[in-house]
Amino acid sequence: MRRSSALAPLAVIALALALRAQNVWHVRSDALPGGDGSSWSSAFDSLDSALSAARASVAQDEIRIARGRYRPATRTNPADPRSATFLVPSGTKLQGGWNPFTNAPPPAGLAVATQLDGGLGSVGAAYHVVTIEMFNQPTDPRAELANLTVTHGRANGVASGDVDGGGVYLPAATSSVRLDTCLVVGNSAARDGGGLYAYCINVQLKWSRFADNQAGGSGGGAWVKASTFLSGTSFARNSATDGGGYVGLKPFIPTTAGTVHLRINGCRFKANEATNLGGAMHFPGTGINNAANYRILNCTFSDNQAGVAGGALSGPLGGVGWIINSILWGDSAPLDSELTLGIPVDYSIVDGPGVYPGSVGATNMNFDPLLNGDQSLASNTSPAIDASSGLFTPQDILDLDGDGITAEPLPLDMARAPRLVGNAMDLGAYEHP
Ligand SMILES: [Ca+2]
Numbered sequence: 001m002r003r004s005s006a007l008a009p010l011a012v013i014a015l016a017l018a019l020r021a022q023n024v025w026h027v028r029s030d031a032l033p034g035g036d037g038s039s040w041s042s043a044f045d046s047l048d049s050a051l052s053a054a055r056a057s058v059a060q061d062e063i064r065i066a067r068g069r070y071r072p073a074t075r076t077n078p079a080d081p082r083s084a085t086f087l088v089p090s091g092t093k094l095q096g097g098w099n100p101f102t103n104a105p106p107p108a109g110l111a112v113a114t115q116l117d118g119g120l121g122s123v124g125a126a127y128h129v130v131t132i133e134m135f136n137q138p139t140d141p142r143a144e145l146a147n148l149t150v151t152h153g154r155a156n157g158v159a160s161g162d163v164d165g166g167g168v169y170l171p172a173a174t175s176s177v178r179l180d181t182c183l184v185v186g187n188s189a190a191r192d193g194g195g196l197y198a199y200c201i202n203v204q205l206k207w208s209r210f211a212d213n214q215a216g217g218s219g220g221g222a223w224v225k226a227s228t229f230l231s232g233t234s235f236a237r238n239s240a241t242d243g244g245g246y247v248g249l250k251p252f253i254p255t256t257a258g259t260v261h262l263r264i265n266g267c268r269f270k271a272n273e274a275t276n277l278g279g280a281m282h283f284p285g286t287g288i289n290n291a292a293n294y295r296i297l298n299c300t301f302s303d304n305q306a307g308v309a310g311g312a313l314s315g316p317l318g319g320v321g322w323i324i325n326s327i328l329w330g331d332s333a334p335l336d337s338e339l340t341l342g343i344p345v346d347y348s349i350v351d352g353p354g355v356y357p358g359s360v361g362a363t364n365m366n367f368d369p370l371l372n373g374d375q376s377l378a379s380n381t382s383p384a385i386d387a388s389s390g391l392f393t394p395q396d397i398l399d400l401d402g403d404g405i406t407a408e409p410l411p412l413d414m415a416r417a418p419r420l421v422g423n424a425m426d427l428g429a430y431e432h433p
């Protein structure tokens with residue numbers, strides 16, 4: 001007894017050190033076979049090997065991936081080659097774009113140098129390029145994907161687990177995920193979340209782009225049921241039945257009435273398409289306790305379209321969302337060309353007749369914002385300039401400038417240029433210089 005009680009504290013200390021330790025693994029597509037991943041000169045030649053090593057260690061692992069193209073090989077169903085996926089243990093950080101010759105991390109904004117590609121040649125495409133697995137990690141459960149392109153996932157299988165989330169898939173997970181500087185492009189799902197399907201605790205989408213993804217159900221770009229932050233992120237040319245770009249649902253964890261579940265600060269949505277509701281975004285659910293409670297600040301929506309209603313956004317009557325300091329212009333639908341009835345919008349430019357709670361003439365305007373093709377402001381005569389309400393200043397919730405401070409006004413616009421020029425922030429996602 002004395003002996004074991006003397007050893008117990010040592011065991012606790014050893015365990016604590018192991019928990020704090022962080023393994024760093026290296027992956028190069030052109031590495032020689034047999035590497036142990038410990039350095040660039042002995043890098044793993046496959047990402048699957050690094051993910052296996054991360055799963056086997058109790059540490060929070062970081063995987064550095066050299067530039068190149070990587071395809072998944074680990075099958076979740078041994079009999080089905082299309083079940084191959086990059087199976088990421090929760091709590092693991094993957095970062096692409098590394099230069100193995102200089103051991104340099106990727107420059108800011110680089111998302112295309114390292115591609116996770118679901119294309120599997122003659123057998124078709126992986127159902128999910130990346131799967132974040134529920135895995136009992138000892139500390140932070142958040143997985144992070146950084147500086148990666150995720151492409152060519154096709155979640156069009158038969159099993160219920162094979163129809164959502166062609167690009168990144170988090171099913172019913174107690175984990176969380178952050179995408180930082182990722183390009184999610186050209187993925188599809190038979191049901192929900194062509195680019196991203198996330199049913200989990202928390203989702204953060206920072207400096208990322210969702211483009212040309214498609215879903216047969218809802219959320220062509222992303223389908224998210226979680227508490228969520230989006231900042232500096234764009235959705236373009238995604239399509240679905242409902243919510244061409246994005247679908248947001250109330251988290252499954254009970255939250256106090258009035259809790260804001262979804263914050264979207266400084267993002268843009270262009271040319272997304274829904275055959276039914278919500279060209280850019282759709283918020284299902286009805287009533288104050290069942291619909292996602294969202295705040296959309298300084299975002300731009302244009303050229304999105306819906307086949308039935310809500311060219312830019314659709315949401316339930318009695319929902320609790322709020323759109324502020326934003327631009328909604330040139331979106332289209334047979335009914336409610338910008339917003340379905342009941343979505344509050346204030347201090348914004350809204351195209352159309354102005355049947356909105358914050359009615360045109362009070363706090364909204366319906367003057368042409370003079371947008372460029374990339375949704376930046378084309379002219380110093382744009383009515384969007386300096387028109388944001390200082391009562392609703394967007395915060396730097398995902399630390400876009402990387403200074404470690406989130407409790408500050410959004411410092412950068414979509415072009416990574418200073419967010420505050422002149423007397424006030426401009427409406428929408430870009431500041432006119
Ligand atoms: Ca681990």
Ligand SMILES: [Ca+2]
Binds near residue numbers: 423
């Ligand atoms: Ca300004």
Ligand SMILES: [Ca+2]
Binds near residue numbers: 401405
């Ligand atoms: Ca900051």
